[in-house]
Structure formats: C-alpha cells, structure tokens
Amino acid sequence: MAFSDTLHRFSDDDIIRALGYASDKLGFPDGFRTEQSTALKSYLRGHDLFVSLPTGFGKSVIFQAAPLCVDFLRRLHLPQQDASKKAIALIVMPLRSLISDQMSRAGELNIDAADLTGGINDSIREGLSSSKYSLLFASPEGLLGDDGHELFRIPAFREQLCGLFIDESHCVSKWGCSSKDTKAFRAAYGKLGEVRARFHSAIPTVALTATATKEIRRDVSDNLGLRNFVLIDRSPERQNIKHIVMKSKTKNLDHLFKWMADDIIKYGVATERTIIYCSSRKIVSELYSTFLHYLPKTCQKHVNMFHTNTERDVQETIVNSFADAEGDIRLLIATIAYGMGVDCKGLSQTIIFGRTVNMEDYMQMSGRIGRDNRPSIAISLLYPGDSVGRSTSQSMSDFLKGIRCRREIIREVFGTPHGPDTPIDAHDCCDVCTNACKCNGDTCSAKATNLERGLQHVLGCQGPTEELPLNIPSPAEVDHLERALEDYKTSLVTEGHIYCGEDLVTGFSDGMVKKIVQDCNVEFSYSGFVARYDFPSRQMASDVWSILCTALGRDATSLHVSGQFYSVDTDSEEFDMWSDSEFQEAVIGSDSEDDYFFS
Known part of the structure; x- marks a missing residue:
C-alpha cells in the first residue's frame, strides 16, 4: 500500500506518538522544537510545506524524521507485509559536499541512505527493491536526467515514496529562472515541478530554506506547484551577531590580511576561527596563496579553501574540521558554497570580502557564525571595483550605505525574530548604532574584537581616495x-x-x-x-x-x-589594488561565484 493511500488515517494521538518515536530515534529525548513538530504534523496530514528557518535550527531533522514517522504509523495500522517496507524520503540538494555531510549524519543515526549523484548502480537498485533505504539524496540535474527517469520506473520506489524535500529551496528562484537579461544558472532547479508531476499528488512536497523573502517564497511555491501549503517561517536574524561594514581603499591582499597570517603563526590552533567569504573562486585562490606565502609549512594546516572545484576529500576534511570546535582549520577562505547547510562549531566571526549582491546571500554567509549563541561579528569588507558587473539589490545597497541601523534593514526584509525580542544594546547591534551610542558619557563603552582592531589598523594606514566612474x-x-x-x-x-x-x-x-x-x-x-x-x-x-x-x-x-563610482587609491605607494586578475574579473568579467555546480 502506497504512502498516498495512508493519508488522513492517522489520529492526532497517533501522530504525537510517531513524533515521540522519531525524536528518540534521532537523539532528541525531550522532543522536537515547536517549529519542527508543527512541520511534521502538517506533513503527516498530507500538507505541502514551505519551511523557512534560520541556519543551524535543524531543518534537516524534518526530512530525517518524516520516513521514521511514516514507518511507525504503518506499523500501527497496516498489515505486517506492508509495515515491513520502509518509507522513502527523496531529498534534493545543490552540493555534493552537503550530501556527503548528510550521508555521514545518517550513518551516525543508523538510518540507511543512498547518494544518487554518482548514478543508480546495481547496489542501489537492489537496496530499493529490498526496501533498504529511508533517505535518497539527489541533485536536480540527476532527477531530471536518465537517472531520474530510471528511479521513477522502479516500482518499490514509487510505492514507498513518502515525500519530496527540496533543501536550500531558494535556489529554485535564484538559479532556476531565466530573465530577458540573464540565462538560468542551473536550469534544472526551475524544472523541479516536473519531478513533482511524476508522483501521486497526495504525496507532500516540502521546500526548506534559511533565507526566503516574500518574493522568493512566491517564486518557489509557484514553481514547485505547492498546493495550499503550510508556511512555517522564522526570521534568519540572530540577535547575537553584530553587523559591521568597512571600506578599503585597496585590494592589496598582502596589506589587508598579512596580520591574520601573523596571528596564525603566533597562536596556531588557538587562533580564533574565522571564515573569509569571497565572491569568486579566483579571489579565493589568490587569497589562499597569499596566506600560504606568509605561513611556514608547520602552520599551513590551519588554513584551507573551499569551493566546488576543491577536491572532494579536501572538502570532507574541511567539513569534519569545522564540526569540531577545536579542529585544526582556523581560517577558511571560501565562496558562498560553504554558506549552505554546513555545520560550523566554534565560529563567531566572518569577513565577507567584497560587496554582497542581495540580503539572502548575506544572511546565508553571516548565518554560519554565532550558532552557539556567543557574541559574534560579521564584517563586510568592501574594496574598489567590487561592484563592477554586479547588480546590488536595493535592500542590500541600503544595508551597505549605513545611513540607518543595519539590523533594522534585515528585519524589514525577513521580519522580526519570533519569541521574546530581547533588547539589544546599541553597541552590540551594528556599527551604525555603535557610532551613535553614548553609553559611556560622550562615547560608547563597547570594546572592539581582535578582528575589528586588526582591520581598523590596516585600513587606517591607507591614504586618501579619489572617486572615479566607469x-x-x-x-x-x-x-x-x-x-x-x-x-x-x-x-x-x-x-x-x-x-x-x-x-x-x-x-x-x-x-x-x-x-x-x-x-x-x-x-x-x-x-x-x-x-x-x-x-x-x-x-x-x-x-x-x-x-x-x-x-x-x-x-x-x-x-x-x-555614472557608477567606486574608490581608487591614487596616492598609495603600492598602487596595485587593481591587479591584472582583478581587472580581468571585475572590469572585463570573469568567474563571479557560480559555485552551486554539481561538479
């Protein structure tokens, strides 16, 4: 008997018991969070869902628990021959590294899972036929290709499918849609509605993301064909993160970051963990090379880089290191590819190097920090030419200008956090509020972090700027x-x-x-x-x-x-803020971060 035939048979008491079973199985003896429970209850009643919860909140728990709940309910109500078959959750993810992380997590929980991104081999076919798997992970391209067609021809899969879960579902809107000016970055994301059309309409589709504006939510729900869906929404804002914007008059990597290499040499594994986000793989590689130049070989293990062209074993090493607050890697230089679904422990500071084009990307990157509720800082470090060839949204532009409180702009886009709104001291809110704070008479008593002081020092050593147009x-x-x-x-x-x-x-x-x-x-x-x-x-x-x-x-x-202006430091003795590589990238156009490829 297919999952679609069992819907509406479950009582509220049965569903509560199923949630209790699944929470124990997943290591939550005190039960799921309210939003997780609400999502699972709605799912088990057959509803489509749009789930927008902050990074680190536990969205993956929803697709991990879904087949466990269905299995429990089947054992209550169905004949033994049907109850012995496992329900299957099909999860779509944008990166292999995320799937690898989820496969490891499933192994720790003793949940059988399969990664379909390498194709459907004989072992997977046999596992599907014998009802081995509870979780199947796939890319959108795979599901729309030959592997997807084969998957939906397997009777056991069609019968046991209990839900389609689109993780990082904002990708549907951001990379799946073409416009008159741009071609869809990953067109398969815009065609996931075709995947939904292949299975019974009663089987729920669940969209999961950490950053969804109203516009993105509308795009995603329309594209996936969500019907009368239940919205579970919580602002991605973290009140323990202070938002800061700094402006450099140069893109001289040695000048801006050598002091951080000195800190790594001095403190080693005790160095405060940091991620530096860059807008392209080219800048990631250049900055990584800069650090390797200054670090002795004994310290180079404390720095690494992450993007989709990084070897898989290196990506796994990075993910494993960041899963440990005391891991060897203390500085990671990455593209936004590391801003999705990766668990980061012991991380309370990040530098976003260059102009972010929209608030969704900013919240994805800044959302990696402060997950342990420690006071944290996200610094956007702008440099000359970082806006060339890139269209910045109005809300992001307002955020970077700093005319008013930056947190206020985040709340206008994503809403106010649910629950008690703990008052935030002005000097812990953002740099705009800190500058206006007079908590210590005529000044603010807030003490800058080492990261702030280091950047303020190197930026303070720069000369005057001149504004030049394109x-x-x-x-x-x-x-x-x-x-x-x-x-x-x-x-x-x-x-x-x-x-x-x-x-x-x-x-x-x-x-x-x-x-x-x-x-x-x-x-x-x-x-x-x-x-x-x-x-x-x-x-x-x-x-x-x-x-x-x-x-x-x-x-x-x-x-x-x-015209369009940006800063140029014409008085600098090292007038190399525009290197050949930057002009190739910023002025002529090169590899802006297209780092959601399944490569």
Whole structure:
C-alpha cells in the first residue's frame, strides 16, 4: 500500500506518538522544537510545506524524521507485509559536499541512505527493491536526467515514496529562472515541478530554506506547484551577531590580511576561527596563496579553501574540521558554497570580502557564525571595483550605505525574530548604532574584537581616495584605441635597435598595450592613470594618455563624469589594488561565484 493511500488515517494521538518515536530515534529525548513538530504534523496530514528557518535550527531533522514517522504509523495500522517496507524520503540538494555531510549524519543515526549523484548502480537498485533505504539524496540535474527517469520506473520506489524535500529551496528562484537579461544558472532547479508531476499528488512536497523573502517564497511555491501549503517561517536574524561594514581603499591582499597570517603563526590552533567569504573562486585562490606565502609549512594546516572545484576529500576534511570546535582549520577562505547547510562549531566571526549582491546571500554567509549563541561579528569588507558587473539589490545597497541601523534593514526584509525580542544594546547591534551610542558619557563603552582592531589598523594606514566612474566605450572605440596604441609603439622603434626586441627598446610592451585596452572601461584621472602603469618616462605617459582620450572621445582634462563610482587609491605607494586578475574579473568579467555546480 502506497504512502498516498495512508493519508488522513492517522489520529492526532497517533501522530504525537510517531513524533515521540522519531525524536528518540534521532537523539532528541525531550522532543522536537515547536517549529519542527508543527512541520511534521502538517506533513503527516498530507500538507505541502514551505519551511523557512534560520541556519543551524535543524531543518534537516524534518526530512530525517518524516520516513521514521511514516514507518511507525504503518506499523500501527497496516498489515505486517506492508509495515515491513520502509518509507522513502527523496531529498534534493545543490552540493555534493552537503550530501556527503548528510550521508555521514545518517550513518551516525543508523538510518540507511543512498547518494544518487554518482548514478543508480546495481547496489542501489537492489537496496530499493529490498526496501533498504529511508533517505535518497539527489541533485536536480540527476532527477531530471536518465537517472531520474530510471528511479521513477522502479516500482518499490514509487510505492514507498513518502515525500519530496527540496533543501536550500531558494535556489529554485535564484538559479532556476531565466530573465530577458540573464540565462538560468542551473536550469534544472526551475524544472523541479516536473519531478513533482511524476508522483501521486497526495504525496507532500516540502521546500526548506534559511533565507526566503516574500518574493522568493512566491517564486518557489509557484514553481514547485505547492498546493495550499503550510508556511512555517522564522526570521534568519540572530540577535547575537553584530553587523559591521568597512571600506578599503585597496585590494592589496598582502596589506589587508598579512596580520591574520601573523596571528596564525603566533597562536596556531588557538587562533580564533574565522571564515573569509569571497565572491569568486579566483579571489579565493589568490587569497589562499597569499596566506600560504606568509605561513611556514608547520602552520599551513590551519588554513584551507573551499569551493566546488576543491577536491572532494579536501572538502570532507574541511567539513569534519569545522564540526569540531577545536579542529585544526582556523581560517577558511571560501565562496558562498560553504554558506549552505554546513555545520560550523566554534565560529563567531566572518569577513565577507567584497560587496554582497542581495540580503539572502548575506544572511546565508553571516548565518554560519554565532550558532552557539556567543557574541559574534560579521564584517563586510568592501574594496574598489567590487561592484563592477554586479547588480546590488536595493535592500542590500541600503544595508551597505549605513545611513540607518543595519539590523533594522534585515528585519524589514525577513521580519522580526519570533519569541521574546530581547533588547539589544546599541553597541552590540551594528556599527551604525555603535557610532551613535553614548553609553559611556560622550562615547560608547563597547570594546572592539581582535578582528575589528586588526582591520581598523590596516585600513587606517591607507591614504586618501579619489572617486572615479566607469565609462563603457563602444566596440569600435576599443578597436580604435588598440590600433592607435600599436601604431604608437611601432613609431617608437628605431631601425638600429630592432634586434634588441621592441619591448626592451621602447619600454612600451605588448602586455602594457593589452592592459590599457582591458582597463579602458575605467575613466581614470591623469594622476591615477600614471600611477596605474609603469611608464618609463613622463613624455610616454602624456602621449599614451592623449591617445586614450582621443580614441575614446574623452576630455583629457576631465577627472570625473556622472555614472557608477567606486574608490581608487591614487596616492598609495603600492598602487596595485587593481591587479591584472582583478581587472580581468571585475572590469572585463570573469568567474563571479557560480559555485552551486554539481561538479
């Protein structure tokens, strides 16, 4: 007898008994949390659900408990031949590392589970036929491909399926939908409604996430075809997290982070655990290399990096280390891929390096910290060029501007936390409130953490900034500029020195030409232009500046025009905040964090 045929047969008393059985099985002798119990009761009555609960709240408990509850109820009401068959929960997850973590957790709980992302082999087929599994983990791409079609042709699976659970369901809205300007990042997420259509309509579908605005909730529910669903919603805001925004005038990684390497050398495994989130795999790799450069080999075990291209065994090492508050890894440099569903212990501080594009991503990343209720800080560290090619939502833009309380903006987007709203001292709320706090007469008594002091020190050592705009030239103007620079280089070559090499003779290399062309989206001041490139003479700098302005139709005396602005530190002696890699990434466009691939 299929699960769909057993719905509405269970009394309230039976359901309460089933929850008690499942909570004991999962190691919760005092029972589930109120929201978990509410979700499971609604599920067992056949309702679709949208569950939005904070990171670390225990959303995974819902899909772990669901088949256990169904099995218990079957044993109460069904003949022995049916009760012996295990109910199966099908769980969709975006990352293999998350599935690996859940597989390990299932093993600890003595729950049989299978990972379908490697395909359906003979062992899995046999396990399905013999009713071995309670949990099946899959990717959306797998379910919509050949493996998914085979899965739904297996009679035992169709008969025992008790629910479809979409973990990190905000991905349905954020990466499954195309627009007139952008192609869907992972189109399979936008087609999960097709998976739902393959099984009996009475089998519940449950969407799970930690960060869902009203708009995302509407997109997800429409896409999955949730019917009269029960909403279980709790704000992802943690009142023990202080929100801070700092602005750097440079993206010089050595300048910004060397002091953290020094701390690791000094304190080793006793170093305060930190995650630095970056917007792309390229920046993650560059920053990781920076730390390895400064750390002796004996200390390099305390630093690692995480993104979807990281080897699976390394990802598992990181996940295992962060599951232990005293784990060896004290600094993790990661993309937002590490912001979903991973258990982090002993973590009370994070740096989000670069501009976050929306509040959902910000809450995913900052939500990794403070899960033990310790006072924690999330620092957004902005740098020049971090907004180029990235569209920031209005709420995120307001949050970063700091015109008013940052926590107030979080609550406008996600709502106020449920339960007693404990008053938050101004100096523990956000940096905006701290700056306005006068709890100690004319000043605030709050003491900065070591992380705050370290960053404040390096940022305080920077010089003044100049605001420069972007000015995007046409393809024809870019071609004109490149030809003009090549002609200028040719004019510098004299016949008697050709055997020395043009680059050496002229001091104006092919690499410099390429660099200037790549950077032409940015409208420098003349002083910024000269500081950016290593011209061998002032005359050459003046000539090239004139060529640039003529080719692009710019006023050689103009420093600013209206448009999109960001900071440039033209007075820095180390004017390398825009490295070649950053311009390739920020100005030309490169691997912004597309790190939800199942690779």
